[in-house]
Amino acid sequence: MIEWSPTTIKAFQTTLLTWYDTAGRDLPWRRDQEPYHVWVSEIMLQQTQVQTVIPYYERFMAWFPTVTALAEAPEERLLKAWEGLGYYSRVRNMQRCARQLLADYEGQWPQTAAALTELIGIGPYTAGAIASIAFNEPVPAVDGNAYRVFSRLLEIDADITKPGTRQLFERVISRIMPHDRPGDFNQAIMDLGASYMTARQPDTEHSPVKVFNQAYLDGKELDYPVRTKKPRPQPIDYVAVVTKMGPDWLMTQRGSQGMLANLWTVPLIKLADLDLPTETVPSAELVTAVIAYFKREYQLTLTAEPLAVRPVTHTFTHQKWTIQLLSGQVAPADLAFFAGKSVNEEALSQLPMPKVQTKIWDRYHSAEAK
Template identity: 85%
Template structure:
């Protein structure tokens, strides 16, 4: 796959690393090569922008400064630390991994990508990042940036959505990676993909490696990387009931399995679970929701519609459209309701998903 002669490979490494030394991003997890810091940052950075991650990372390190602190953290505190980042299974797996490190490795990190891959929740990319940055192992860290950068440099036309394509890129990068500074090499590729070689508006004309970028030289940079289009997220309609029982808010806890596991929201009901005609009216929605509360929760709800736009939120495979109702529930036993009442001052302590933040924002906007 690689047709570059050794002198060109060396030239590329030198050019890339000199640029990284001068212009690499000053990020809090780059202040040292501690594997715990590398690991936490890399898990947070999956599908999240760097500027968003920085305050999360800093707070996470304050709350859980060591592997032991993470292993011993109460789940609610753990989820609160992750609130807003999404994909909560990641932080749960991080805690499982921390416990695995303590139980099976005496709290010591394995030092090779192969051994790191045996840890819970650590895939090939994260293993490569930790091994190269923390332990100087010359292994690739193949993420979206690496796919984009190397597919353009070398005009690799393999579909990056196909499982076998990773091996192609790992083989290519293994031939190009600096054996002396593999961690800096991988981080330089990350920075290059986030700056001059972005997905939609690359600035390769000013890139430090533009003379190595064959797709740019051939005028077809945006043709790479090659990927199959993802299917559209499945649309699902909900009604959210922003309601109080007495002076306190009625909050529901999601199931311990499935999407948003164990997080807290106002009661959310799929419209498909309500007795509604396809062309229902607002009054019929209210009536059906009240009946649902009575039937499933054994609670008496008085509700009305909020004069606001529905909330929309897109997950990887689903797109939720949520209509908002508000109301009051007659004080009663919550034996049939998976949740509790929460005072206004205690709300901030509950771990809530991003979609709930949107619901609160839309609700408060209706209150003037």
């Protein structure tokens, strides 16, 4: 690892912040230093690109302009606001955090990173971002951008997937960070990592900090950051039964725990839960098994047929779903054994649904249009 002298550190600070002052991204959450705005944006930006987040952020602020409004929001509206962003535990924890702020802090934000980590759902990175941007505390915000930027600048070869590596980067960055503009420094690193120092196709030749990038100067920029490869997501096969009861759609709500908790989908059945005679699933056998499943589990009489479309695929962090589609009809009946309800076309748009359900709808409507 390279050790910079005080002179080099000062030169880097000046170069980086001069560039940020003229080229920093104009983002809606950067127009003030309100901690609520910083917090919401940082939670949304986890696992999600900036351009995707902007309209979600603006709608979220329109619906829940204050911590109080977020704390008091009905869960269904909260999930609807988050629909499509994924990782729904994030927004549930945000509401829990908002309620904690009102109950335990009289609605006032703690002003240090250490105190912020006492709040529900706020880890070291988010705490560093809020404390530095909203309260000018000189504390790093170490995320993927910071790992990538500083590992290349200083040739830090510590594995960023290891738990102790964050503390190493925090120590290194704390020594380099200016105490008068810590929030701008952290945001400049974010912008640098999203532009000239991207993961796969960096443009360091035109980077404002090219002369400080030791990995680039040594011709091994793409060797950093060092990370252990993640295991492949577990494959799971499903069948989605896009079902109508009269003019309405049959929608099921997932349980309150686990993946996609409390979100709405068409009935999704794991192939492993069907009574199928072979691992190879011919369409006729699949339809027969699904009809039997509806009768056994839901006490509903289903008629169904396969849809002539490719299966839907959707990858989560630890799972990859492959979903075959059936089109079905059930006669009007008691839904006492069904974990859901029949929904008319107008009410359908109000239900919070995961991204995978949007893919199912798109594939279903493409088949219907043929």
